[in-house]
Amino acid sequence: MILHHYEMSPYAEKIRLMLGHKGVPWQSVLSPAQPPRPNVDPLSGGYRRIPIAQIGADVFCDTFVIAQEVARIADAPELDPENVNEADAALIATAEGEVFFAAIGAVSPMTLIGTMLRTFGVLGTIKFAMDRARMMQGATVKAPTGAEAEKAVRSFLEDLDAKLAGHDFLGGTVPTLVDFSSFHPLWLKETTSGTPLDPMYGNVTRWYERVGSIGHGSREEEAPASAFEAARSADPRPLPAASGEPDSRIGTEVSVAPSDYGTVPVSGTLLALSDTRCIVERKTESLGTVHVHFPRRGFAITPPS
Numbered sequence: 001m002i003l004h005h006y007e008m009s010p011y012a013e014k015i016r017l018m019l020g021h022k023g024v025p026w027q028s029v030l031s032p033a034q035p036p037r038p039n040v041d042p043l044s045g046g047y048r049r050i051p052i053a054q055i056g057a058d059v060f061c062d063t064f065v066i067a068q069e070v071a072r073i074a075d076a077p078e079l080d081p082e083n084v085n086e087a088d089a090a091l092i093a094t095a096e097g098e099v100f101f102a103a104i105g106a107v108s109p110m111t112l113i114g115t116m117l118r119t120f121g122v123l124g125t126i127k128f129a130m131d132r133a134r135m136m137q138g139a140t141v142k143a144p145t146g147a148e149a150e151k152a153v154r155s156f157l158e159d160l161d162a163k164l165a166g167h168d169f170l171g172g173t174v175p176t177l178v179d180f181s182s183f184h185p186l187w188l189k190e191t192t193s194g195t196p197l198d199p200m201y202g203n204v205t206r207w208y209e210r211v212g213s214i215g216h217g218s219r220e221e222e223a224p225a226s227a228f229e230a231a232r233s234a235d236p237r238p239l240p241a242a243s244g245e246p247d248s249r250i251g252t253e254v255s256v257a258p259s260d261y262g263t264v265p266v267s268g269t270l271l272a273l274s275d276t277r278c279i280v281e282r283k284t285e286s287l288g289t290v291h292v293h294f295p296r297r298g299f300a301i302t303p304p305s
């Protein structure tokens, strides 16, 4: 698996830890923290968010489908988002929704600016802030700030602390998807604020240490050209067998885009649709035929824009 990511990306951290946990060797192709991303756009067709994973000429957008691929490669059904129970699904939705956005809003603006300046420099900080402001314009999610954000993080920590009493992991004795999905928003808060988690939540801080120490496993740096070559020299894998009533959109040109934020559409021919995934074919001059996989949930499939 090739992972297109940047170091500071919390969603990428979720996948890096899953790969490390399962000992799946992976190739890392680093992306800039904001578009333009000529290093990965030719593969995805312009999908705006990070991470993106790739196996040959199959490209996976969003950690829902990436986690499914890791689960498949590692034969680890406990990492597949389709297998989570209702309580874990609710916790994941809170972690990756409200808490993910609150994690930034809960950090004081001065601290945030300091972190950005150290990471991106002055010009980079201005560009980054403008990019993220643009990305959130028209977004259907709203990022809480100040006291509201702090309250959301605190209430999540309290909930986690109670759930972790007497357990090493949220999933019990071994880490499961709910652990990685709950970890990365707190990692975002810790890395942007430069402050460790509140030690008052002892179960959480011990668990956080445990999950963080899993590490990234066998990671190898690659240049974007190697990822392009991997796509060019492979055929997309066979499509999953169709089930149920055929959808009249199969075989037509469509645009697929996230419906919440970073809503840049990817266009191509709709090849396959299941309850949870859609696959779009892109015929490209430089890389040949590429299949791009998206989750159904949180994504809109529309006639091409």
Ligand SMILES: N[C@@H](CCC(=O)N[C@@H](CS)C(=O)NCC(=O)O)C(=O)O
Binding pocket: 008, 009, 010, 011, 012, 033, 034, 035, 048, 049, 050, 051, 061, 062, 063, 064, 135, 262
């Ligand atoms: N639902 C997406 C969310 C991904 C996401 O929000 N990623 C952030 C970085 S961690 C992002 O793409 N931010 C804008 C960007 O990097 O351009 C997933 O699970 O992959």
